[in-house]
Structures are given as C-alpha cells and as structure tokens.
Amino acid sequence: MSTLTESPAWQALVSHKQAIHPLDLRAEFRSDPGRVERFSIEAAGIFLDYSKNLITNETLKGLLALATQQQLEVWRQRMFEGEVINTTEQRAVLHTALRNRSDQPVYYAGQDVMPDIRAVLARMKSFCHAVHSHEWRGYTGQPIDTIVSIGIGGSYLGPKMAHSALKPFTVPGIGTYFVSNVDADDLQDVLQNCNPETTLFVIASKTFTTQETMLNADAAKAWFLASSCDQKHLAKHFVAVSANREGAVAYGIDNACVFEFWDWVGGRYSLWSAIGLPLALSIGMSHFEQLLEGAYAMDQHFMNTPLADNMPVILALLGVWYHNFCGASSHVVLPYNQHLQFLPEYLQQQDMESNGKSIDRDGHTVDYTTGPVIWGSLGSNAQHAYYQLIHQGTQLIPSDLILAIPSESEHSEQQVALAANFIAQSEALMRGKNIDEVRREMEPDIDEALVPHKVFAGNRPSNTLLLDTLNPKTLGALIALYEHKVFVQGVIWNINSFDQWGVELGKQLGKTILKTLTDTSNSHHSHDSSTKALILRLMNKK
Numbered sequence: 001m002s003t004l005t006e007s008p009a010w011q012a013l014v015s016h017k018q019a020i021h022p023l024d025l026r027a028e029f030r031s032d033p034g035r036v037e038r039f040s041i042e043a044a045g046i047f048l049d050y051s052k053n054l055i056t057n058e059t060l061k062g063l064l065a066l067a068t069q070q071q072l073e074v075w076r077q078r079m080f081e082g083e084v085i086n087t088t089e090q091r092a093v094l095h096t097a098l099r100n101r102s103d104q105p106v107y108y109a110g111q112d113v114m115p116d117i118r119a120v121l122a123r124m125k126s127f128c129h130a131v132h133s134h135e136w137r138g139y140t141g142q143p144i145d146t147i148v149s150i151g152i153g154g155s156y157l158g159p160k161m162a163h164s165a166l167k168p169f170t171v172p173g174i175g176t177y178f179v180s181n182v183d184a185d186d187l188q189d190v191l192q193n194c195n196p197e198t199t200l201f202v203i204a205s206k207t208f209t210t211q212e213t214m215l216n217a218d219a220a221k222a223w224f225l226a227s228s229c230d231q232k233h234l235a236k237h238f239v240a241v242s243a244n245r246e247g248a249v250a251y252g253i254d255n256a257c258v259f260e261f262w263d264w265v266g267g268r269y270s271l272w273s274a275i276g277l278p279l280a281l282s283i284g285m286s287h288f289e290q291l292l293e294g295a296y297a298m299d300q301h302f303m304n305t306p307l308a309d310n311m312p313v314i315l316a317l318l319g320v321w322y323h324n325f326c327g328a329s330s331h332v333v334l335p336y337n338q339h340l341q342f343l344p345e346y347l348q349q350q351d352m353e354s355n356g357k358s359i360d361r362d363g364h365t366v367d368y369t370t371g372p373v374i375w376g377s378l379g380s381n382a383q384h385a386y387y388q389l390i391h392q393g394t395q396l397i398p399s400d401l402i403l404a405i406p407s408e409s410e411h412s413e414q415q416v417a418l419a420a421n422f423i424a425q426s427e428a429l430m431r432g433k434n435i436d437e438v439r440r441e442m443e444p445d446i447d448e449a450l451v452p453h454k455v456f457a458g459n460r461p462s463n464t465l466l467l468d469t470l471n472p473k474t475l476g477a478l479i480a481l482y483e484h485k486v487f488v489q490g491v492i493w494n495i496n497s498f499d500q501w502g503v504e505l506g507k508q509l510g511k512t513i514l515k516t517l518t519d520t521s522n523s524h525h526s527h528d529s530s531t532k533a534l535i536l537r538l539m540n541k542k
C-alpha cells in the first residue's frame with residue numbers, strides 16, 4: 001500500500017464509509033431541517049448547494065482531515081507564490097497571476113511578472129479597440145468583420161466555450177469562428193462564411209509547433225493569399241498568440257502582431273492570457289477584463305477561506321469521496337443554460353489532462369484511482385437521452401447541475417420550465433421513488449410486474465450550482481472554481497496536475513506513420529499487423 005492509502009486520514013474514511021453505508025438521504029433531510037444551510041456555500045456570484053450528497057458531518061470532517069494531511073494549504077500557497085510546482089517540466093503554475101486584479105506583485109524566479117502581464121493586456125486592449133473602431137482594416141481598406149481563431153486543446157476549448165457562454169455580450173458586427181480539427185473540413189466549413197478582405201486569423205498556439213494548428217494555419221494562409229496575392233498583406237490579417245515569439249515570427253507573422261504569454265501558463269489554464277484574444281475581440285476588452293475579475297474573486301475566496309467553507313475545496317473533496325471511497329468512476333457535468341453548451345467539453349480537458357495520471361509526484365505508481373472520467377452535456381437535452389442511466393443504472397454517477405438564473409425575457413415561460421427541470425432533477429436524483437410510492441400511484445390497478453421498473457432507488461448524489469446570472473464575471477468565477485477543484489484533487493492524490501506527458505506518444509507515432517503514408521519508400525514493416533494493415537488500406541485508397 002502507498003503512504004496515502006495507509007495514512008490515518010485515508011483509513012479513517014474507509015472505516016467511515018462502512019459505518020454510514022447505506023446512507024438514506026431522504027432520512028437525513030427529514031431528521032435535519034438545517035442540512036442545506038450547513039451544506040451550502042456562496043462565493044463570487046455562485047451558490048453551491050451540496051446538501052444532496054451522500055455525506056454526514058463526519059464525512060466532511062474526515063475529508064477535511066485528509067486535505068490537511070496532504071498539506072493542501074501549503075500547496076495552495078506554493079502555487080500562488082510562483083514556486084516550481086510543475087516539477088516534471090520545471091515550471092511554475094501562475095495562471096492566477098494573469099487575473100490578479102490587485103496592485104500586489106507576483107514573483108517568479110525573483111521577478112515580478114505583473115508588469116509583463118499588464119503590458120500584454122494593454123496591447124490586447126488597443127488591438128481590440130483598433131479592430132472595433134475600424135482603425136485596423138483589411139488589405140483592401142475594409143473593416144474586419146470576421147475573426148477565425150485557429151488552435152487546439154487549451155488554445156481552443158476555453159475561448160470557444162467562453163465565446164458561446166457570453167454570446168449576449170458579443171460586439172455587434174463581428175462574427176467569430178473557432179477551428180481546431182486537422183480534418184480540412186473544419187476550416188473549409190468556416191471559410192465558406194468568410195471574405196478574405198474582412199477576415200482576421202488568430203493563430204493560437206503556446207508552442208507554435210502543434211501539427212493540427214500549423215496545418216490549419218498553412219491552409220488559411222493559402223486561402224488568403226489566393227485572393228490577396230501578396231505576402232505583405234498577411235500583416236493585416238494574421239496575428240499570433242504564443243509563448244514562442246521566435247517561432248511565430250519565423251512562421252511569417254509580423255513581430256508587432258505576436259501577443260505573448262509565458263511558459264508558466266499551462267495550455268489548459270491559458271484562457272486568461274492572450275489566448276483569450278479571440279474572445280476579447282468577440283466580446284470586447286472590458287468584458288474580457290470582467291471575466292478576469294470574476295476569476296480573481298474566486299481566487300480570493302479559494303486563497304482566504306477556511307477549508308471547510310471553501311467552494312473549490314468542498315467540490316474537490318466530494319469528488320475524492322465518490323471516486324476513492326464509493327467506487328464512482330465518472331462525474332457528469334450538466335449545465336442547463338444553452339450558452340454553457342461547451343462547458344463539459346472544456347472541463348474534460350481541464351480535469352482529465354490534469355489528473356489522468358498514474359504516477360505520483362515521487363515517481364511511484366499509485367494504488368488508488370485518480371482522475372474520474374468527466375462527461376456531460378446540456379441538462380435539458382440529456383434528460384431525454386442518458387438521464388435514464390443516471391437515475392436507474394447500476395453505476396454511481398455524481399453530478400454537477402449548473403444553472404445561471406435566467407433573466408426576465410420574452411421567453412419567460414420557457415425559462416421557468418428550464419429552472420423547474422433543473423430543480424426537479426436534483427430532487428429526483430436524491431429522493432427517488434420507493435416501492436410504496438409506486439404502488440400508491442398505480443392504485444387501484446397495480447400491475448405488480450411493472451412495479452420494480454418504476455422504482456427509483458434515489459440517493460444519487462448531485463451538486464447544484466446556481467449562478468446569479470450568466471455574465472463575464474460569473475463565468476470567470478465558475479471556470480476558476482473548477483480549476484481550483486482540479487488542483488485540490490491533484491494535491492490529495494499527490495500527482496502533478498500541470499504536465500501532460502500522456503499526449504506525447506500518440507504525437508510521436510503519428511509523425512512516423514505520416515512519413516509512411518506520404519513516402520512510399522518508407523517502411524511500414526516495423527509496425528504490428530493491425531497498424532500495418534490499416535496503413536496499407538489507407539495507402540491503397542489514396
């Protein structure tokens with residue numbers, strides 16, 4: 001057994017689980033009318049009700065003891081203070097500095113990083129202003145009306161998700177598209193809506209070497225040059241966002257059009273950096289700054305609130321409870337607002353690329369599970385698809401149900417129905433429907449064969465997250481909430497949440513196979529028979 005699973009706090013939770021099993025949530029609510037007051041937190045425009053979880057006061061105490069044992073407060077301090085906690089890449093983890101809205105310095109390797117951060121934000125601001133005021137024009141003198149952002153992973157998912165979430169804040173007259181897939185259809189579909197004279201491409205890549213992004217950038221450049229016919233016009237239509245300025249300039253981007261960020265910003269934590277430029281162009285810089293403010297408010301809450309009242313800490317510990325002590329292997333995220341449709345996809349990278357690790361910080365293979373499978377989609381639609389499995393399936397699937405309180409609008413009947421569904425599902429998951437209730441509902445013609453099919457066991461745990469409204473500030477807080485949740489879980493599991501070595505092998509083998517597919521003199525014999533057969537099949541179909 002590892003130090004973690006042998007530790008007193010871990011062992012206490014193992015015993016506690018046995019002692020409280022099976023916990024009847026309905027009974028817990030009946031016997032304790034104050035449960036929701038005790039098990040809820042409000043911070044940065046978000047209300048978290050976690051009372052519908054399979055926990056007691058003792059469970060929380062045990063989980064908090066585990067967090068203390070794993071030195072969560074020390075690690076939190078180390079992250080915010082710019083220590084090199086991403087040890088396998090020898091990097092600090094300072095995405096929180098990007099949204100530091102105070103006048104306090106943040107030091108990395110003895111240097112305050114804030115002046116550079118503020119300088120890039122100022123450049124983003126003046127660039128957005130130039131585009132929006134039509135001071136920045138395309139090569140034929142026309143104003144820019146279309147932004148095409150080309151990037152993948154962390155250089156794509158955050159801006160795309162936030163762009164959708166903040167649709168009502170879009171600057172009039174600007175259309176924004178996001179392209180990521182190396183499948184040419186992705187870019188081609190977008191280009192059909194674009195006019196080369198009025199389109200601005202943002203090439204977003206931390207490394208500026210990512211195959212998918214570079215090939216899409218090449219194709220975009222070729223499309224643009226086919227109309228503009230002159231390399232010199234590129235400067236008005238291609239900007240780059242990267243931690244590799246030299247790479248971007250060598251690629252042909254005008255030095256003045258490179259918006260920089262730094263290696264201490266992890267890809268999946270980079271929305272707050274210049275990677276947010278397409279978003280800022282789409283919603284305006286003042287809204288982008290409000291996004292930073294919201295994240296900062298959550299950072300302050302995370303940093304300064306006792307662990308027991310700390311929203312990211314509680315969310316993380318509940319996840320650990322289900323994953324390590326109750327056998328849940330996945331976690332479902334169910335936003336109810338249409339504009340949050342890409343949140344689950346975004347959280348998949350944030351969580352699974354961070355915590356999908358089986359080697360701990362000391363280089364040992366872990367003997368406990370880490371990183372649950374994160375999945376989900378719009379709650380309203382999912383109710384008519386896979387909620388069946390969540391309600392009556394054999395697996396324990398903890399869920400986060402998220403709703404931004406709808407504004408009064410002409411669609412208010414629909415919005416009330418949305419809210420009703422959101423609340424009803426969290427109640428249904430918790431209370432279920434027992435056999436007596438099913439029978440009573442069927443009276444007087446009780447069909448005994450049907451009765452078991454209509455029973456809902458209940459006791460299905462869920463967190464309900466209510467946002468005051470969906471605006472840049474609350475969205476910033478929501479994203480930061482999940483970032484810190486992931487960080488806390490990484491600390492509990494003693495893993496480095498900030499590297500991603502697991503994506504490298506596929507990239508490496510992909511390069512070899514690309515050579516084989518494009519150059520027939522290259523041998524395919526070193527591959528296994530399945531890989532070889534696939535290569536041959538594709539080569540013959542070329």
Ligand code: F6P
Pocket residue numbers: 152153154155204205206207208209210213267268353500503
């Ligand atoms: O392949 C995974 C990854 O490295 C992610 O971590 C990153 O967000 C993405 O690729 C894109 O990388 P880049 O911004 O360097 O193009």
